[in-house]
Amino acid sequence: MEDYTQLGTISMKISALGIGTWAWGDRRFWGYGSDYALNDLRQAFQSTIALGINFFDTAEVYGNGMSEKILASLIEEAKVAPVIATKFFPYPWRWRSVDFRKALSNSLNRLKLKRVHLYQIHWPFPPMPIEKWVNCLADAYEEGLIEALGVSNYNADQVRRAHDVLAKRGVPLTSNQVPYSLINRKIEKNGVLQACQERNIKIIAYSPIGQGMLSGKYNEQNPPPGARRFLYSPQFLRKIKPLQDKLQEIGASYGNKTATQVALNWVMCKGAIPIPGAKNRKQAEENAGALNWRLSEADILALDTLSDQLTP
Secondary structure, eight states, X not given: OOSEEXXXXXXXXXXXXXXXXXXXXXXXXXXXXXXXXHHHHHHHHHHHHHTTOOEEEOOTTGXXXXXXXXXXXXXXXXXXXXXXXXXXXXXTTOOSHHHHHHHHHHHHHHHTOSSEEEEEEOOOOSSSOHHXXXXXXXXXXXXXXXXXXXXXXXXXHHHHHHHHHHHHTTOOEEEEEEEOBTTBOHHHHSSHHHHHHHTTOEEEEESTTTTTGGGTOOOSSSOOOTTHHHHSOHHHHHHTHHHHHHHHHHHHHTTSOOHHHHHHHHHHHTTOEEOOBOSSHHHHHHHHTTSSOOOOHHHHHHHHHHHHHHOO
């Protein structure tokens, strides 16, 4: 499996696996400042860069802008220039093109950038039609403020509509960022994956280890902490155990790879770019261990089969 790939019109090649920074500065869902803090993130960032991963995904709503600020400060400290993706959130009170431009400007200021590599519409929320914001993306692209255009959480019809709007302007749609993992394969069944593949739109997979559920760290006796406790029932944690066990078994056969590394490799084998989180050095190093090898077709099939039993 290649370590780097081309993503749309972005001038730099990006690592086949990126890092999602939802947890960087987010206190409400992830508990930033409790069991991890800025120095942990600094070590995660430094290790990530040292291990060859150069793609970081953030958003204006992550930590209410803190994620972008932390990422910028760590980039400045390390004197590196990774590929950065961020997102515009279509709040219902945002309905004018100037609102889009102000949000982009604020993100650029927090990131200390003159232009960002990938700018994405975070959700296809009303009241404004997606065509409005997609045209705003194209305007910013034509002005050189962004290198590539993406969307996030778009269904198959919305992907087609966004693609068609941009095609009329001669601008490519680069990516659709969606949840995708062995416990969430909805895009394979609802037409999203097919719509993207037909239009050469890359899938960027968030929550690629199911918010930790595929790591094997959580089970019925040890449920996940915080808000995730309410997302995954004891019944689900009982049901997922055969898949967790298989991930560990397969990992052992590849030179003691972890369940997390196998789950991430599975996503890459499916042609998507996983963006797991990294809150400390250990997690960063584990993420990087998913690179430079590839699951066999037999192992992919075995995981698919167990996954199908989990998510019919």
